[in-house]
Amino acid sequence: GAGVSQTPSNKVTEKGKYVELRCDPISGHTALYWYRQSLGQGPEFLIYFQGTGAADDSGLPNDRFFAVRPEGSVSTLKIQRTERGDSAVYLCASSLTRSNGELFFGEGSRLTVL
Amino acid sequence: GQNIDQPTEMTATEGAIVQINCTYQTSGFNGLFWYQQHAGEAPTFLSYNVLDGLEEKGRFSSFLSRSKGYSYLLLKELQMKDSASYLCAVMNNYGQNFVFGPGTRLSVLP
Numbered sequence: 001g002a003g004v005s006q007t008p009s010n011k012v013t014e015k016g017k018y019v020e021l022r023c024d025p026i027s028g029h030t031a032l033y034w035y036r037q038s039l040g041q042g043p044e045f046l047i048y049f050q051g052t053g054a055a056d057d058s059g060l061p062n063d064r065f066f067a068v069r070p071e072g073s074v075s076t077l078k079i080q081r082t083e084r085g086d087s088a089v090y091l092c093a094s095s096l097t098r099s100n101g102e103l104f105f106g107e108g109s110r111l112t113v114l
Numbered sequence: 115g116q117n118i119d120q121p122t123e124m125t126a127t128e129g130a131i132v133q134i135n136c137t138y139q140t141s142g143f144n145g146l147f148w149y150q151q152h153a154g155e156a157p158t159f160l161s162y163n164v165l166d167g168l169e170e171k172g173r174f175s176s177f178l179s180r181s182k183g184y185s186y187l188l189l190k191e192l193q194m195k196d197s198a199s200y201l202c203a204v205m206n207n208y209g210q211n212f213v214f215g216p217g218t219r220l221s222v223l224p
Contacts, residue, residue, distance in 0.1 A: 033212065041217065042118075042201050042215050042217045045211060045212065048211055101144075101145060101147070102147070102159045103147075103149075103157075103212060105157050107156050
């Protein structure tokens with residue numbers, strides 16, 4: 001596609017439920033990033049993929065969070081046993097090369113845990 | 115550890131010049147980026163500095179001093195549409211990871 005696509009754009013769930021957020025990066029972009037952003041704050045790094053492998057998952061807050069990118073393109077962020085504190089906008093970004101490293105962001109998935 | 119600091123909010127007048135500062139301490143350094151984010155929208159790329167000095171791009175310029183861990187974004191001839199949050203981000207060479215600062219919310223007044 002022309003840009004980074006994220007679905008769903010909005011997700012409301014109840015505490016304790018399981019959630020999956022999907023990211024479809026720009027075609028050919030090998031690097032894919034997940035961030036989450038709370039109101040009035042900067043994006044907080046969660047995980048970075050280079051191809052199919054997670055090159056850096058140091059930002060995942062705990063073992064309830066997991067992400068995959070099985071074919072090196074689409075990625076899914078999975079959150080188990082959601083908590084109210086997980087409510088945020090989850091941003092996905094992709095980039096093509098390392099030299100400039102410009103990130104192209106999707107519009108985000110707004111997660112609300114009631 | 116990694117730490118990026120920016121002022122929380124700034125206000126300026128249409129047509130004026132504003133400088134948004136960013137200081138950083140990161141594990142390795144492979145470039146500094148500025149992004150613009152309008153309310154409710156995704157961040158968009160503005161500039162990239164990897165060497166010391168000033169990079170100019172139209173009304174926007176960005177400066178970097180690696181020895182001081184300091185950067186600024188300079189916006190000239192401010193327009194109302196420049197009201198947004200400005201995010202400073204550092205790419206560390208440890209994991210090619212981008213660490214973002216808290217963002218500076220700029221309000222441009224008529």
